Amino acid sequence: MPTTQRSLGMMSNNPNQSESNSNDAPEDRFVDALLTHKFTETTESMDARINRVLRAVESQNNRNYSIRKWQWWALPIAALLAISLLVMPTTSSASAVVRSAAKVASKSVDRQYQVVLMPKARRDGEQPPPILATLDVRDSQHMRITIHYQRGRTEIRGRDGETSWEQRPDGSAVIADHDLPWPRWVETPDGSLLVDSMAAMLEDLDDSYDIVKVDDAEACGQTGLLQIRASFPTSEPALANTSNEKVRRNPAERIEMCIDPKTNEVIRLEMFFPSNDGPPPDGQRGPRPDGPRAGGERGPPPDGERGPPPDGQRGPPPNGHRGPRPDGPRAGGERGPPRGGPLGPPQSISFERTDTKSFPSNWFNAPANAVEEIPPQ
Amino acid sequence: MTNQRAPHQREPSAHEVFEVLARDHADHLLVFLRAVVRDRSMVDDVFQETMMVAWRRLADFDRTRSFGAWLRGIGSRVAMDFAGRRRMIVADPTMLQEIEEHSVAFDGDHAQAFQTRMGTLDDCIERLPTDYSQMVQMVYRAELPLRTIAVNLALTEEAVKKRIQRARALLGECLQRKGVLA
Numbered sequence: 001m002p003t004t005q006r007s008l009g010m011m012s013n014n015p016n017q018s019e020s021n022s023n024d025a026p027e028d029r030f031v032d033a034l035l036t037h038k039f040t041e042t043t044e045s046m047d048a049r050i051n052r053v054l055r056a057v058e059s060q061n062n063r064n065y066s067i068r069k070w071q072w073w074a075l076p077i078a079a080l081l082a083i084s085l086l087v088m089p090t091t092s093s094a095s096a097v098v099r100s101a102a103k104v105a106s107k108s109v110d111r112q113y114q115v116v117l118m119p120k121a122r123r124d125g126e127q128p129p130p131i132l133a134t135l136d137v138r139d140s141q142h143m144r145i146t147i148h149y150q151r152g153r154t155e156i157r158g159r160d161g162e163t164s165w166e167q168r169p170d171g172s173a174v175i176a177d178h179d180l181p182w183p184r185w186v187e188t189p190d191g192s193l194l195v196d197s198m199a200a201m202l203e204d205l206d207d208s209y210d211i212v213k214v215d216d217a218e219a220c221g222q223t224g225l226l227q228i229r230a231s232f233p234t235s236e237p238a239l240a241n242t243s244n245e246k247v248r249r250n251p252a253e254r255i256e257m258c259i260d261p262k263t264n265e266v267i268r269l270e271m272f273f274p275s276n277d278g279p280p281p282d283g284q285r286g287p288r289p290d291g292p293r294a295g296g297e298r299g300p301p302p303d304g305e306r307g308p309p310p311d312g313q314r315g316p317p318p319n320g321h322r323g324p325r326p327d328g329p330r331a332g333g334e335r336g337p338p339r340g341g342p343l344g345p346p347q348s349i350s351f352e353r354t355d356t357k358s359f360p361s362n363w364f365n366a367p368a369n370a371v372e373e374i375p376p377q
Numbered sequence: 378m379t380n381q382r383a384p385h386q387r388e389p390s391a392h393e394v395f396e397v398l399a400r401d402h403a404d405h406l407l408v409f410l411r412a413v414v415r416d417r418s419m420v421d422d423v424f425q426e427t428m429m430v431a432w433r434r435l436a437d438f439d440r441t442r443s444f445g446a447w448l449r450g451i452g453s454r455v456a457m458d459f460a461g462r463r464r465m466i467v468a469d470p471t472m473l474q475e476i477e478e479h480s481v482a483f484d485g486d487h488a489q490a491f492q493t494r495m496g497t498l499d500d501c502i503e504r505l506p507t508d509y510s511q512m513v514q515m516v517y518r519a520e521l522p523l524r525t526i527a528v529n530l531a532l533t534e535e536a537v538k539k540r541i542q543r544a545r546a547l548l549g550e551c552l553q554r555k556g557v558l559a
Contacts, residue, residue: 026412026475027558030483031545033411034498037404039517049407049421050400053428057392212462231462 097228097259098211104264112136112356115145118347135351142364158364165366173370220258225267230255270350395432402445403428404491405484409449412476413456414467423459427452445484449477475559482559483552494557501551509544516541 115133122128136144144158149169156167167173211230220227231254258268389397407424414420430451431438438447453473460467468476483494502510515521515529527534552558 024472026472026479027549028542028545029412029415030408030476030479030558031549031552032415033408034483034495035513035517035545035548036411037408038495038498040520041404041407046403046407049424050396050403053399053425053432054392054396056425056429057395057432210458210462229462 097213097226097264098230098257100264101257101259101266104266110136110138110356110358112354112359113351114354115349115351117349120347134354136356136359136363138359138364144364158366160364160366163366165370167367167370171369173367175366175370175372214256220256220268225258226261228257228259230257265353266351268350268352270348272348273346391435395435398444399428399431402448404495405445405480406448406452408483409476409480410452410456412479413453413473414460416465419456419459419463419465423452423456426459427455430455443484446477446481449480453477478559483557497552497555497557498548501548501555504551505544505547508540509547512537512540512544513548 113135115135117131117133119128119131132148134146134148136146141159141161144156147155147157149155153169155169158165158167163175165173165175211228214227214229253274254272256270256272257266259265260267403424406427407420410420410423410427414423427448431448434451438444456467484490502513505513512526515526516523521529523534523537526532527537530537532540549558
């Protein structure tokens with residue numbers, strides 16, 4: 001018979017903890033649970049619990065085949081749920097807030113974010129300085145990011161709806177292939193910036209993340225904003241059900257958002273990445289035979305996909321010029337894996353909304369001196 | 378005798394199978410989660426999420442094994458995950474293992490068996506000395522605050538805590554004698 005006595009209880013002074021004050025012997029806990037169940041649960045209350053589960057199952061099944069359609073017509077409902085979140089926080093309503101925030105973020109409205117990337121510590125333990133950038137967004141086709149390097153150097157990359165362009169630290173500018181997709185991960189000498197529209201990032205937060213309202217988000221502080229946390233769950237089903245493509249797009253294990261409850265605008269978003277380095281074998285993810293990984297560890301994007309470069313393996317080219325790619329141009333303008341293979345993403349990236357509310361009409365256009373980029377032969 | 382189904386019979390859907398299993402094991406799962414988590418507000422969330430995970434993973438369930446044990450395994454992980462997010466500690470692996478041992482002993486693996494075992498608990502409560510059965514009624518049935526009980530019985534709160542703990546210990550011994558607790 002187990003008789004272990006340990007002090008492993010919940011936090012003290014918890015008003016929700018049973019007043020019966022069971023001690024920390026497993027047997028005492030179990031008898032306490034039996035007594036609580038006997039005197040508090042009725043046939044009706046258990047039926048209600050099961051019915052809640054079955055409704056959720058039904059809802060999940062329906063959502064699986066009609067999610068796109070649902071997102072269109074249910075937006076007013078999502079907005080209502082967002083309001084109800086203020087008085088009755090639940091997981092599902094927190095998800096609704098995120099969906100609503102994604103909708104707001106997808107609107108064609110000028111906005112600016114300050115971006116701070118904290119690189120991972122180098123292998124020698126040295127912590128590289130943060131990378132600072134300014135991200136200007138009108139919509140998913142009009143974006144411009146200014147990356148601030150040390151010693152006052154800047155690099156600007158933009159997309160004007162038709163072309164992508166880049167202004168290098170030496171002032172020269174090139175226009176990339178017209179169909180070059182906006183690089184989600186922008187490589188810099190010290191790391192990689194995750195750059196995308198807020199809407200695209202929020203849309204990645206679907207069922208594979210646990211989305212809850214919290215009161216203690218590190219990212220928000222005491223701001224009075226709605227605080228939402230999206231965590232990649234450590235459970236086997238979540239790992240098994242998440243597509244590799246989704247993990248490649250957004251490998252963050254925790255995302256904290258501060259949302260204006262009146263407008264559903266994301267005021268601040270911070271993404272935290274797992275600390276492990278190695279990508280999973282052949283990039284595949286699936287249920288682990290030994291159960292969930294501690295702390296929800298996840299590997300970086302698999303080889304061959306666009307992803308962060310190896311930390312500390314790329315230095316700035318002389319005079320800021322980029323040389324021809326060692327492996328030649330990519331079809332469709334895709335970037336290949338960084339030399340040496342991918343390492344993990346940074347520690348964190350934060351996006352914070354600034355007061356800037358509009359940009360000049362030509363703000364996203366390529367600079368006048370930009371020339372067509374000639375692929376290396 | 379044949380195993381062939383009559384033409385009008387159909388295989389139950391996964392949803393129907395899940396509903397039967399969920400109803401059969403809900404009580405026992407809830408007791409287990411209460412023992413592990415104890416925080417009342419968290420138990421409801423953990424229960425719901427455990428059932429949802431079980432539904433999503435139903436195809437992975439090995440039918441040669443106990444559904445109740447499988448469900449509790451999911452429940453343990455969900456509880457740990459919830460507790461981690463709230464920066465709480467619920468139980469270490471040894472504690473979980475010992476609670477699971479009690480659950481296995483109590484597990485009849487279907488709803489009727491659970492009710493039978495709860496009947497055993499009733500018997501044990503009836504056999505308690507009056508002071509202790511009175512304490513069980515006040516704490517668990519009436520859900521009176523310990524302070525109120527202490528005032529009514531002219532005891533200190535500490536004495537009330539000790540008495541209810543003793544009552545639970547006696548119940549545990551009784552349930553063990555009857556073979557429904559490890």
